[in-house]
Amino acid sequence: MGNMDSSRYKPYPAVDISARSWPDARITSAPAWCSIDLRDGNQALPVPMNVEEKLRMFELLVDTGFKQVEVGFPSASAVEFDFVRTLIEQDLIPEDVTIQVLTQAREHLIRKTFESIRGARKAIVHLYNSTSALQREVVFGKDRHEVKEIAIRGTELVRELAGQHQGGTVYFQYSPESFTGTELDYALDVCSAVMATWGASESNKVILNLPSTVEMSTPNIFADRIEWFCRNLPNRDAAIISVHTHNDRGTAVASAELAVMAGAERVEGALFGNGERCGNLDIITMALNLFTQGVDPELDFSNMAHIADVYTDVTRMPVHPRHPYAGELVFTAFSxxxxxxxxxxxxxxxxxxxxxxxxxxxxxxxxxxxxxxxxxxxxxxxxxxxxxxxxxxxxxxxxxxxxxxxxxxxxxxxxxxxxxxxxxxxxxxxxxESSYLKLTRPYALTKCQIRWEDEDPERNDEEATVISALVDTSQGGKEFTARGNGPVDAFVKGLREYVGLEFSVDEYAEHAIGHSADALAIAYVRIDTPDGRSACGSGIDSNISYASIKAVLSACNRL
Known part of the structure; x- marks a missing residue:
């Protein structure tokens, strides 16, 4: 069995609950959906979206039918703040859509958050602080009372600033972050204190968002926790119970579905499950699961290809070919x-x-x-x-x-x-191999040397890459030396000037094959000619620069 030692892990505790109602429940209507693509999904991207990309995603979410959209963490960065201001100042938020903004329970962050939503017709301020036993111990060094006081003080300030908001309505959402790592009685105590501090009532409800910030149990135990919480929450009619499930165990959708059966009324998630680590709940999957059971999900996924295209463009994340309802192969049978x-x-x-x-x-x-x-x-x-x-x-x-x-x-x-x-x-x-890697006619690279010659170190735009190459052609060998701002640029310029090839590199990609120190590199290109022809090429080498040059020549041969 190798070095895997299961004794280092302890089973997640069961919930002391009797006469569960959720196993017999059925979902007969859609929950309230809240997209977190622009916040939780965005913060998990290697390259976060810029304002223009966030606007494109926001438009997609609105077109899909989302009525609640968490648009960012405006106190976290200028891009986040500017995006919220852009939505409000350019009047880009439909009247039936409520934006949501996230903030930690810290005074200067809360104040910055309210500054970002100035003038919003409808906004949910989403306050959170971690309540988990592990984080109280190893991150904050605080006891139960001290952590609860953080939530109460944050709620007091949100209530004060919400009362000063002009031109619209501010709703309040509170998340005991890492709910799955928090003792149930303590999560209930903190949330009850938050409700009392806000002055929650049936006409002024608090959204209590109970996140599986890390998925730690089977979905049935998460459902038990939700049902126990709903049963024991004082003034239950003054709260909307929301869930935000992560996919660490691969069961975020199941956990959210069972949570709705257990009493949750609202679900947060992201398109294609984008999010930290293994991702968030995939709203597409859960919504279409309801659809296949005859329940109107109140979201429109009738143009999945467009949704996938926008998603991949702005997140730079692929949609897996086996992704439920959306992958390229989900309606394909090879058997x-x-x-x-x-x-x-x-x-x-x-x-x-x-x-x-x-x-x-x-x-x-x-x-x-x-x-x-x-x-x-x-x-x-x-x-x-x-x-x-x-x-x-x-x-x-x-x-x-x-x-x-x-x-x-x-x-x-x-x-x-x-x-x-x-x-x-x-x-x-x-x-x-035969179509791309082994092509040697009409052009074959016989010699190639790359060097760097920076004549003016003070300039950043200088063409400092020099290539000396010998290319065999049907008219004999063509030897040239050319400069460019990189190996591909220099090589293309050399082919144009000395070999007489007229083309431009339209697309380019590269990656390592494997993860070892001696891994090979592969490059892919697509070239276009002035007369409208195009061709793809690929090259493999231990050096990515030479792989790129081989890919260019491969595409030239395919023309």
């Missing part, structure tokens, strides 16, 4: 028996026009999320590029970029059409 059953199911449902959706292996009509039936009946040809990219990544560590996948897919499909059978991973890689 012959699956394909046959789907085909017969589609024929049967066409004969039963207007009846309920019942097709083997397809829990949802692909048309409902904007997918064509063509992807079902022509599975191999329609979904080939996604499957090929998946094989290249998982089997060989080659992460073929999205813009190159159709080009590679055509090359593989030509072989599939000629052989009339499915190709093995090794055969797919062989097509990749």
């Amino acid at each position: 012959g028996s699956h394909q046959d059953a789907i085909n017969k199911g589609m024929q049967a449902i066409e004969a039963r026009a207007g009846s309920e959706w019942r097709v083997p292996y397809l829990p949802i009509d692909p048309m409902d999320v904007g997918c064509s039936y063509k992807a079902i009946v022509r599975i191999n040809s329609q979904s080939g590029k996604g499957g090929i990219a998946y094989v290249m990544d998982k089997e060989f560590g080659c992460q073929v970029p999205r813009w190159m996948q159709p080009d590679l897919g055509k090359s593989v499909q030509d072989v599939v059409d000629n052989t009339g059978r499915e190709l093995s991973p090794e055969e797919i890689y062989s097509v990749f």
Whole structure:
């Protein structure tokens, strides 16, 4: 068993609760949804969204039907603050949409947060502080009373500043962060104190957001915690119970679904589950789970391709090809028996026009999320590029970029059409090699040397990269030396001037293959010519600069 020692971990405690009601409950209507893409999702990105990208995401969320959107953490950075001000000052928030802003329970951050929402018609101020036993011990060094006082003082200030807000209404949300790591009786005590401090009533409700900041238990135990909390909360009618589940155990959707069955009325989550570590609840999955049970989710995912495109553009995160309802391969069957059953199911449902959706292996009509039936009946040809990219990544560590996948897919499909059978991973890689890596005609790189010559160190824009290369062509060897602001730029300029090739590099990507010290590098390019032609190329080398140069020449050969 290697070095894995399970004795270092302790089971999560069960909840002392009897006569549970949630196992017999059914979800018959959608909860209130709150998107956290622009805050929790954004803070987990390697490259956070800028204001323009956040505006694009906000527009997508509004178009999808979200009525509550957590738009940021305005006291955290200038970009966050400026984005909130942009939404308000440019009147970009529809009247039926409420923005939400997050703040820690610290005075200067709360005041900065209220400054950001000045003039907002409707805003939720989301106050939080960590209440977990572990963080009280190792992070804050504070006891239960001291941590509760932080929540109370923060609530007092939010109430004071909310009373001074002009031109609209401020609602209040409180999160005992790391609720899953907090003793239930203590979480109840803190939240009850917050409600009393706010002056919560049935007409002035507090949103109590109970987050599984780290998912620590099976979903049934989380549901037990929610039901226990709802049963024991004083003045229950004065609170809206919200959940915010993370996916550390891979069950964020199940936890949120069972929590709603246990009494939660509101759910926070992100598109495609974006968020810290393993991510947040995927609102798309939970909403469409309801949809497949005949419940209107009150969110519109009928153009999933557009949603995925905007998401990938602004987050720079991919959508996994097996992602529920949205991945490139979720309506694709490679098994012959699956394909046959789907085909017969589609024929049967066409004969039963207007009846309920019942097709083997397809829990949802692909048309409902904007997918064509063509992807079902022509599975191999329609979904080939996604499957090929998946094989290249998982089997060989080659992460073929999205813009190159159709080009590679055509090359593989030509072989599939000629052989009339499915190709093995090794055969797919062989097509990749012969189509891109082993091309030597009409151009072959015989010699190449890269050096750096900075004639003016004070300038940052100087073309300091020098390439000396010998390229064999059908007209003989062409030797040249060229300068550029990088190896690719210098090489392209040399090919233009000395070999007579006219093109520009339109797309470029690179990555290491493997993680060892001697890992190879692979580069991908797409070039365009003035007469409208384009071609993709790829190169592999131990040096990323030479891999890039090989990729450029590969694309030239494919022209």
